[in-house]
Amino acid sequence: MAASMKDVAARASVSLGTVSNVLNHPDLVATSTRLRVEEAIRDLGFIPSAAAQQLRAGRAKVLGLVVPDIANPYFMEVARGVEDAALESGYVVILCNSDEQAEREDRYLAVLESQRVGGILIAPVRKSLKPLSRLLQHGVAVTLLGNAAISHDVCSASVDDTLGGGLAAEHAIELGHTRLVWLAGPRDIPRVSDREAGLMKAARSAKVHVTRIAAAQMTTAAGDTAMDSALANGLDATALLCANDLLALGAIRALNRAGLKVPDDVSVIGYDDIEFAASAAVPLTSVRQPKYELGYAAAKLVIGECEDPATHAHQRVQFQPQLIVRASTAPSRPRTR
Amino acid sequence: MAASMKDVAARASVSLGTVSNVLNHPDLVATSTRLRVEEAIRDLGFIPSAAAQQLRAGRAKVLGLVVPDIANPYFMEVARGVEDAALESGYVVILCNSDEQAEREDRYLAVLESQRVGGILIAPVRKSLKPLSRLLQHGVAVTLLGNAAISHDVCSASVDDTLGGGLAAEHAIELGHTRLVWLAGPRDIPRVSDREAGLMKAARSAKVHVTRIAAAQMTTAAGDTAMDSALANGLDATALLCANDLLALGAIRALNRAGLKVPDDVSVIGYDDIEFAASAAVPLTSVRQPKYELGYAAAKLVIGECEDPATHAHQRVQFQPQLIVRASTAPSRPRTR
DNA sequence: GGGGTGAAATGAAACGTGTCAATTTGGCGA
DNA sequence: TCGCCAAATTGACACGTTTCATTTCACCCC
Known part of the structure; x- marks a missing residue:
């Protein structure tokens, strides 16, 4: 249906090879x-077929972005960075929502393999790189998103989550709190474990006790539920x-329902500093990550590897988190119960 | 690098055509x-090249999703629906963030044309279908997202925004408010004009005056700024x-800074009912749209057209909005100034 | 036993591009 | 006038599929 190079060649009365040269050399x-050829291209509205180019080249100028939760504003801010970097280099981003399910992640990895994508940006559901090994063997550029690379086979762009967890804990400790609660996600989410490690380390060195509770997912609803039953x-x-x-945000809802005031009765610290943290019921103290920059850097990394795999050296780019203090934290005060 | 059908054929000692038949017939x-062939496929870890398939077929099992704001949770919820529907049918979604800029939208449409996508889901920046006409001529299935189709050349999945605008206005009027303010976005955003029309109609029939102010973008920051200067x-x-x-949410921030209480001094009604509306500083009364369902239905529509263009009849699927009353609206009370 | 039948497998062509060796063209010096 | 060189252009091939007309083969029936 669409015009091909052959049509252009015919209209400009030149050979196919010449058209190709006009485009590439x-x-x-x-x-x-x-x-003359350029005029024919305009007249016909010719746009090269990416599929044919890719067939020839062996790999597509396509990136797969695999995130565990498309509805989380954090990842969408990261996605914005990825997308901008991709567009700059003529790449296209395939959106893959693994929904924190290993099975879905695997399905998408197969799809991306079938698409012969040049690179993959992934915030993995599991810690292991095994599901990615086939892709890596086939020369697909993989960059880990959000947690530092475990192996030397891949690049990574991340934020120092250990530090971030520490920042949160230290803030609470400085405010005089002595009984901390860590509301974690479902076990094994890679990018969360570092936060936990940093937090626990800070707590240990301050000799503060931490109770760990876990939500079933990393969502508002799950936070609400988890806090509800913990309070019960x-x-x-x-x-x-x-x-x-x-x-x-979910936990605060549950606390309020239970008649507990934030921050008067309980101080709450979040992580990510999504946009809505600032306009929440109680503006949330949170650990800010440079989300857009993270996505942008990761995409540049992976595109760099795509374009020039030979000279590429795997890198770990690490950003620094920053504690943003808002209204949800306050000094500990003697209990009046 | 990756195994091809030829490799499979060689390993199973059959011809290429037979391998193809195993896969397709x-x-x-x-x-x-x-x-024997299936064993060879497993042994080699063969995954068909989507590019080659598409080259043959002429079109790719790929959808383009063009949204004006990837950071808006509303569109990401829609995207979830699109993505689930796509995955079910073996399609893949290319994420295109037009950022409310016509130029960026055009750029992405060209990219999608180059990718020879089978279908496009678009919440257009402009009202005209002109930028899409080339795609339509080439037989690309296009479905309008969020606003009803203007022409009969395309499908659309939308929510009745006129009704939604009316619901919001009627709610305010029922509460006794007589001076309404309509905080619109930048002029010409298609999906907003229907809301405005519905609202104005309801206001006229109730003989209530509406002041119109406009934000520069559809973001929290722009809402804040717009309200700020309006108050000034x-x-x-x-x-x-x-x-x-x-x-x-942005406007509420500005109101609070100006010392105005929501809802005591001003009632505020939003639109979309994004998840954070419920956990906002003041839980927001809002007009709910079935976001996931909208995306899902739109994707099914466009995939249907891709798969069987001949028998496809263009449709308009329209969902109903629903007013969700929360704490940000209250009866009008005599001014105490 | 020969011819016909249907199932199974084959091989070539086509999709649209990029590459590269081979060919043509025009200009210039001898 | 001839030959040579660089510049410009050509044409064939490969990439990995799918399709389809053709071939191969075993079997059954008269």
Whole structure:
């Protein structure tokens, strides 16, 4: 249906090869011919078929972006960065929502393999690189998103989550809180475990006790539910540290329902600093990550590897998190119960 | 690098055509041969090249999703629906963030044309279908997202925005408000004009005056700024209706800074009912759209047209909006100034 | 036993591009 | 006038599929 190079060649009365040269090596073509071909291209509205180009090249100028939760504003901000970087280099982004399910992630990895994507940006569901090994063997550029590379086979762009967890814990400790609660996500989410490690380390060195509770997912609803049942089980704490902002927002809802005030009764700290953290019921103290920059850097990394795999050296880009103090945290005060 | 059908054929000692038959017409192949071929496929980890398939077929099993704001949770919820429907049918979604800029939209449409996508889901920046006409001529299935089709050349999946705007206005009017403010987005955003029309109609029939102010973008920040300067210009109203929730959240921030309480001094109504509307500083009264369902239905529509263009009849699927009343609206009370 | 039948497998062509060796053209010096 | 060189252009091939007309083969029936 769409015009092909053959049509262009016919209209400009030149050979196929010349059209190709006009597109890829204009300096090899006589000016007059070039102008004629370019006119034919305009007249026909010719746009090269990416599929044919890719078939020839072996790989597509396509990136796969695999995120665990498309509805989380955090990842969408990252996606914006990825997308901008991709568009700059003429790449296209395939959106893959693994929904925190290994099975779905696997399905998407197969799809991406079938698409012969040049690179994959992934915030993996599991810690292992095994599901990616086939892709890596086939020379697909993979960059880990959000957590530092485990192996030397891949690039990674991440934020220092250990530090971030530490920042959150130290803030709570400085405010005088002595009984911390860590609201984690489902076990094994790679990017959360570092936060937990940093937090626990800070707590240990301050000799502060931490109670760990876990939500079933990294969502507002799950945060609400988890806090609800924790409170029902008699959880008693003055500072709540959450694995991400969504959990925090959900937890605050549950706290309010239980008649607990934030920050008067409980201080709450989130993680990610999504846009809505600032306009939440109680503006949320949170650990900010440079989300857009993270996505942008990761995409540049992976595109760099695509374009020039030979000279590419795997890198780990790491950003620094930053604690943003808002209204949801306050000094610990003696209990009046 | 990756194994091809030729490799599979060689390993199973059959011809290329037979391998193809095993994949596409298994009933034409003797069972013993089929098993042998399938074994070879497994051994080699063969995955067909989507590019080659598409080159042959002329079109790719790929959808382009063009949204004006990837950071808006509304569109990401829609995207979830699109993505699920696509995955079910073996399609893949290319994410295109037009950022409300016509130029960016055009750029992406060219990219999608180059990718020879089978279908496009688009929440257009402009009202005209002109930028899409080339795609349509080439037989690309296009479905309009969010606003009803203007022409009969395309499908659309939308929510009745006229009704939605009316719901918002009627709610405010029922609460006794007589001076309404409509906080619109930048001029010409198609999906907003229907909301405005519905609102204005309801206001006219109730003989209520509406002041129109406009934000530069459909974002929290723009809502904040717009409300700020409106207040500085002496805007005085008791009910604020916003073109979407992000604007509403931003406007509330500005109102609070100006010392105005929501809903005591001003009632605020949003639009979209994004997840964070419920956990906002003041839980937001909003007009809910079935977002996931909208995306899902739109994707099914466009995939249907891709798969069987001949028998396809263009449709308009329209969902109903629903007013969700929360804490940000209250009865009008006599001014105490 | 020969001819016909249907199942199974084959091989070539086509999709649209990029590459590259081979060919043509024009200009210039001898 | 001839030959040579660089510049410009050509044409064939490969990439990995699918399709389809053709071939091969075993079997059954008269």
